Amino acid sequence: MTRFLFRAAALVGFALTLPGPEAMAHGFAGERFFPATLLTDDPFVADEMSLPTLTRNPTGADGAQELDVEVDLAKRITPRIGLTIRDQWQYVQPKDASPVTGFNALSTGVQYQLFVDGPREAIGLVGLNTTWGHTGRVQALGAPDFTTLTPTFDFGKGFGDLPDSLPYLRSFAVTGNLSVDFPTKVESSGSPNPNTFNYGFAVEYSLEYLQHHVQDVGLGKPFDRMIPLVEVALTTPFNRGQGSQTTGTVQPGLIWAGQHYQLGAEMIIPVNSLSGHGVGGIVQLHFFLDDLFPKSIGRPIFD
Amino acid sequence: MRLLSASLLLPALLFAAPAARAHAFLDHASPAVGSTLRQPPTAISLWFTQELEPAFSTVSIVDQGGQRVDGGDAQVDARDQTLLHASLKPLPPGTYKVMWRVVSIDTHTTEGTFTFRVGG
Numbered sequence: 001m002t003r004f005l006f007r008a009a010a011l012v013g014f015a016l017t018l019p020g021p022e023a024m025a026h027g028f029a030g031e032r033f034f035p036a037t038l039l040t041d042d043p044f045v046a047d048e049m050s051l052p053t054l055t056r057n058p059t060g061a062d063g064a065q066e067l068d069v070e071v072d073l074a075k076r077i078t079p080r081i082g083l084t085i086r087d088q089w090q091y092v093q094p095k096d097a098s099p100v101t102g103f104n105a106l107s108t109g110v111q112y113q114l115f116v117d118g119p120r121e122a123i124g125l126v127g128l129n130t131t132w133g134h135t136g137r138v139q140a141l142g143a144p145d146f147t148t149l150t151p152t153f154d155f156g157k158g159f160g161d162l163p164d165s166l167p168y169l170r171s172f173a174v175t176g177n178l179s180v181d182f183p184t185k186v187e188s189s190g191s192p193n194p195n196t197f198n199y200g201f202a203v204e205y206s207l208e209y210l211q212h213h214v215q216d217v218g219l220g221k222p223f224d225r226m227i228p229l230v231e232v233a234l235t236t237p238f239n240r241g242q243g244s245q246t247t248g249t250v251q252p253g254l255i256w257a258g259q260h261y262q263l264g265a266e267m268i269i270p271v272n273s274l275s276g277h278g279v280g281g282i283v284q285l286h287f288f289l290d291d292l293f294p295k296s297i298g299r300p301i302f303d
Numbered sequence: 304m305r306l307l308s309a310s311l312l313l314p315a316l317l318f319a320a321p322a323a324r325a326h327a328f329l330d331h332a333s334p335a336v337g338s339t340l341r342q343p344p345t346a347i348s349l350w351f352t353q354e355l356e357p358a359f360s361t362v363s364i365v366d367q368g369g370q371r372v373d374g375g376d377a378q379v380d381a382r383d384q385t386l387l388h389a390s391l392k393p394l395p396p397g398t399y400k401v402m403w404r405v406v407s408i409d410t411h412t413t414e415g416t417f418t419f420r421v422g423g
């Protein structure tokens with residue numbers, strides 16, 4: 001408990017003490033606003049914080065029950081370069097065994113905003129995520145005893161540039177992720193650590209875009225800031241004897257994005273028995289630090 | 304339970320942050336977004352979710368040929384800084400595109416477009 005508070009306080013302190021001279025928008029490409037999605041990575045650098053993200057996972061393939069509490073922080077260093085940090089506390093109830101609690105591995109990331117094309121509502125980002133070995137409970141929770149490097153490409157595309165003859169399709173947007181995991185250790189305790197290909201996407205329908213950019217259909221608050229979406233994330237190992245064992249989840253849900261924060265909730269549906277059984281759920285409270293603190297930590301450190 | 308309480312305490316601190324401004328989103332407009340009008344409007348008004356910086360907030364309206372049809376007098380209302388308005392030239396039947404770009408008073412920039420129609 002003390003460790004959790006210390007880590008959470010450190011993350012918040014990191015956010016609240018960084019100075020910066022300039023502010024730009026979070027998740028915008030032209031007039032398209034991309035919300036922070038819950039499962040897949042966002043294709044933009046930002047000054048934002050998810051605190052907390054609460055996840056009740058589907059029952060694991062081994063019958064374990066799991067509850068996660070996660071903190072994520074994203075901070076821009078320049079308008080195009082950002083850092084991320086993420087940590088997760090877990091409560092795991094193995095089948096026929098006593099529950100175990102503790103931290104999973106600490107993850108950090110470096111990101112570069114590759115392009116933002118306003119007229120085409122297109123956005124792209126490359127990054128390198130690192131999951132640090134020995135930063136979680138290795139024996140009890142199965143946190144990794146090795147570091148994993150993960151180069152990523154994240155993208156987003158809004159369909160506001162569709163012809164006016166297709167007005168109601170213009171509110172759609174898609175974001176997606178492609179990445180490959182490179183573990184720095186080929187096996188742990190006799191089990192292989194394969195390279196994995198990770199791919200995911202989110203299909204969003206922005207009621208904000210519909211109401212304020214396409215057609216005033218009479219949506220009032222809070223419906224005019226809602227974004228129904230479906231997220232999908234899959235992982236496929238491709239070497240070390242683990243090929244073709246794809247796992248992942250499909251997560252339909254809803255995001256409400258306000259002026260300073262957003263709320264999100266999704267169901268978690270495993271794609272196969274290897275990914276778990278039953279249905280889980282995730283809820284997230286997400287803060288736009290650039291709107292909350294526009295003259296201090298909400299700006300890039302260097303303009 | 305203590306963990307849950309702790310994880311909700313920190314967000315409460317963020318909610319208690321000093322009153323902040325934010326990105327200005329379009330709240331509503333007259334003529335309404337995507338609307339069809341029988342009579343041509345003589346002015347356009349846009350209401351936003353935040354107060355605007357008058358020097359850097361503007362709106363222009365063009366016809367299907369790309370010709371400006373606003374009076375070139377877009378301005379933030381002196382009494383209601385969430386309101387941006389402009390006069391319009393006489394509009395024949397047709398489709399018109401509204402293009403706005405505004406800066407909220409904390410310097411966040413947002414932009415948007417929409418269309419409205421005049422006549423059948």
